[in-house]
Amino acid sequence: MEPSIFTKIVNGDIPAYKIAEDDRYLAFLDVFPTTKGHTLVIPKQQIDYIFDLNDELYLGLMAFAKKVAAAVEKAVPCLRVGVAVVGLEVPHAHIHLIPLNSMGDMNFANKQQFSKEEFEEVQKKIQAEL
Template identity: 60%
Template sequence: MSTIFSRIVAGEIPCYKIAEDEKNFAFLDINPLAKGHTLVIPKAEGDYLFEMDDEAYLSLQLFAKKVAQAIEKAIPCKRIGVAVMGLEVPHTHIHLIPINRESDMIISNPKLQLPPEEMQAIAAAIAAEMK
């Protein structure tokens, strides 16, 4: 069964793409806690981060680091918060969230409602910082 994230990677569902490599994909969360809230996923389906083989796990983490560094350059913030829960979509994913205080990481906080043009501009700004 194909997850919603696999369908995004396949281009069946649109997204605000930031970057991809052979094994991983990054795109903006459509229900962001903050401007620049990004999801980083492996292209291969798998439900749980800590069940990934070591090579795939390290690849995902190194890719997430590059994306986080690009977010920091594009979005004013003090840090990039990292969250891995994995209960909402059965496909391993890492949340990268620009934060200025600890409370910015509370998942139950109200989500931002940003217009498509702003989401596209944010994705483009982060993508431009990927090196």
């Protein structure tokens, strides 16, 4: 199996704005976000489809995402953090955590662009809440 872009991030071959990491999971900012603070949460093990994860890995991913979402919600002004699993863009299971102020913030066709400095600022703010 060809390493996914997310596996390349896990392996350190591609840089990322990492938010949180443990031995099994990684959270990092989406570089094509719908809103500021849009974070991806992945298992480090490359498995294409989220429902192919075994129960232990799936439940651990959800628990890890819950902790990260709480930090995102404190760090980024929003009404709540939305959760999406689409599963078509990258062949590596991942959860989108998206700060929401309107339903439009969940529209994946509306990608925002931020500077390196803006990404680093929100990265630090979220990390400070963990």
